Amino acid sequence: MSRLTPDQLRSARWFAPDDLRSFGHRSRAKQMGYAREDFTGKPVIGILNTWSDLNTCHTHFRQRADEVKRGVWQAGGFPLEVPIMSLSETYMKPTSMYYRNLVALEVEETLRCYPLDGAVLMGGCDKTVPALIMGATSMNLPSIFLPAGPMMKGCWHGETLGSGSDVWKYWAERQAGNFCEDSWNELEDGIARSPGTCMTMGTASTMSAIAETLGLCLPGACSIPAVHSAHQRLATACGRRIVDLVWENVRPRDLLTEEAFQNAIVADMALGGSTNAIVHLIAMAGRAGIKLPLERFDEISRRIKVLANLRPCGEYLMEDFHDAGGLPALLEQIRRDLHLDCLTVSGQTLGENISGAKVYNPEVIRPPDRPVGKAGGTFILKGNLCPDGAVIKPTAAEAHLMKHRGLAAVFEDYADLKKRIDDPALGLTADHIIVLKNAGPIGAPGIPEWGMLPIPKYLLQQGVRDMIRISDARMSGTSYGACVLHVAPESAVGGPLAFVQSGDWIELDVEGRRLHLEVDDAELERRRADWVPPAAKFTRGYGRLYAEEITQANEGCDFRFLHHGQDAPEPDIY
Numbered sequence: 001m002s003r004l005t006p007d008q009l010r011s012a013r014w015f016a017p018d019d020l021r022s023f024g025h026r027s028r029a030k031q032m033g034y035a036r037e038d039f040t041g042k043p044v045i046g047i048l049n050t051w052s053d054l055n056t057c058h059t060h061f062r063q064r065a066d067e068v069k070r071g072v073w074q075a076g077g078f079p080l081e082v083p084i085m086s087l088s089e090t091y092m093k094p095t096s097m098y099y100r101n102l103v104a105l106e107v108e109e110t111l112r113c114y115p116l117d118g119a120v121l122m123g124g125c126d127k128t129v130p131a132l133i134m135g136a137t138s139m140n141l142p143s144i145f146l147p148a149g150p151m152m153k154g155c156w157h158g159e160t161l162g163s164g165s166d167v168w169k170y171w172a173e174r175q176a177g178n179f180c181e182d183s184w185n186e187l188e189d190g191i192a193r194s195p196g197t198c199m200t201m202g203t204a205s206t207m208s209a210i211a212e213t214l215g216l217c218l219p220g221a222c223s224i225p226a227v228h229s230a231h232q233r234l235a236t237a238c239g240r241r242i243v244d245l246v247w248e249n250v251r252p253r254d255l256l257t258e259e260a261f262q263n264a265i266v267a268d269m270a271l272g273g274s275t276n277a278i279v280h281l282i283a284m285a286g287r288a289g290i291k292l293p294l295e296r297f298d299e300i301s302r303r304i305k306v307l308a309n310l311r312p313c314g315e316y317l318m319e320d321f322h323d324a325g326g327l328p329a330l331l332e333q334i335r336r337d338l339h340l341d342c343l344t345v346s347g348q349t350l351g352e353n354i355s356g357a358k359v360y361n362p363e364v365i366r367p368p369d370r371p372v373g374k375a376g377g378t379f380i381l382k383g384n385l386c387p388d389g390a391v392i393k394p395t396a397a398e399a400h401l402m403k404h405r406g407l408a409a410v411f412e413d414y415a416d417l418k419k420r421i422d423d424p425a426l427g428l429t430a431d432h433i434i435v436l437k438n439a440g441p442i443g444a445p446g447i448p449e450w451g452m453l454p455i456p457k458y459l460l461q462q463g464v465r466d467m468i469r470i471s472d473a474r475m476s477g478t479s480y481g482a483c484v485l486h487v488a489p490e491s492a493v494g495g496p497l498a499f500v501q502s503g504d505w506i507e508l509d510v511e512g513r514r515l516h517l518e519v520d521d522a523e524l525e526r527r528r529a530d531w532v533p534p535a536a537k538f539t540r541g542y543g544r545l546y547a548e549e550i551t552q553a554n555e556g557c558d559f560r561f562l563h564h565g566q567d568a569p570e571p572d573i574y
Helices: 020-031 061-074 096-113 128-139 165-175 181-190 203-214 229-248 258-271 276-287 294-301 318-323 326-333 350-354 414-420 521-530 541-549
Strands: 044-049 078-083 118-123 143-147 154-156 159-161 379-383 386-392 403-411 433-436 468-471 505-509 514-517
Touching: 044 061, 044 096, 044 229, 061 078, 061 118, 061 229, 096 128, 096 541, 118 128, 118 229, 128 143, 128 203, 128 276, 143 203, 143 229, 154 181, 165 181, 203 258, 203 276, 203 326, 258 276, 258 294, 258 326, 294 379, 326 350, 403 414, 433 505, 468 505
Parallel strands: 044 078, 044 118, 118 143, 379 514, 403 433, 433 468
Antiparallel strands: 154 159, 379 386, 403 505, 505 514
16 A cells, blocks of 8 residues: 655645635644644554543543653654543443444544544544544544553452452442441542553453454553553553554554454453453444354354453453453464454554454463353343344353243333342242333433343342443443343333233243243233333434434344434645
């Protein structure tokens, strides 16, 4: 591929002509103290920064943006930092997933409307990763992804803590009466001790690893801890590399091939990654014009074993994973299952990026003959309760629940669940199956992480720590348990989940990939005829747009009008 010349830069349309409009562009750049030679004839790089005081995972991004700028200047480019809406997994309600597509649209239009030749995408907190990549893919300007990196390990009384996973564990013990308030408060002080994303193999780490496998990150980037000096050097290296990517005219859709997405699914399964990765991968692939049916995930999960011994499926944390060799070392273990000739932003192929990568701790990154799990991290279920699919993570569940038949205990929405779940009058046992409706893309809205449904206090006090739980919601990638998620179609649009009643028998066979409601078709049709759809939650604004355009979980929960199609035209400059 031939290199661009300065007059072929996209930004030259803004800065190069000898006309009144370009005079205004140049004079305003000079207003910021830049000289004409700083920005003309050089790649203009947008640093898309998702920093926010409300996104604690990204608190180091102010400094990292400056370090990216340093790299851009070193390589002869012109850096411009651009704020992008930040998706805080912790604070946004009902869920940051509700706004993923809004940020993707913002990224696409930001890259389109400004005089930018390329972009450094700064993200990490769960939904920022797919949002940035989806928008950049749709606009298709040269881009490189800079992951936020995981936070330091947590610690309480000498015990190592992992984000999310240990919260759920100790909350169950507190609900059971085994963990006092003082200890709970101390745990709160010790579990999140630095900038960075969750240090378990939750959604943030899963999606950063997927971005690296897809070829959008520099090799080894996804596991570098946020406060490690190597992360500062990574930021500067991203700044340098994006300038070359512009000159080389390497664009996201050059890298995001069907083979690259197959590699990403393989990596996800070997990592025991978050169930959320399935929804995001489908959406990301869709922006590149590639269809990823759920069957593709299940086919790969049947042959790829979990090798990353990371919480919530295993014992260790992301800092350990990085020190053990990181993603290149894990991928080198399974290189025969990868398309090694896929190109990456490094300028080399994936195979070249991982060649010779060593595992320094085989307890953290297991060899293929001693896996953490005998199959991939996520299974796809089908059946009359989920005709378009559902997801379960068996490596994070108790093994005895993988084949189970039980009576349904149904809750109409999350408010109903919170109100009644601990009522002993319900008489729930460990064999019951807890069912939550109206928690999907439209029903909630936003398909929030409610899917790790609470176990009743009185069962926790009896020692029960896992039960079958079914919903059209998602769950945090740091969560665990026998939770059937992403049931599609969701209940709010009249999927079969809407017609389940307390006392119905449900059968789950994970090995057989089957989820079955033991109600005959005639009775289901009678219930369907009596069903009243829930009232619309929004009549205007973003909520209405969301409800009208959102697809179901098996289609990636993207907006229909943002699906891949003919590229939007470049803006006219008058």
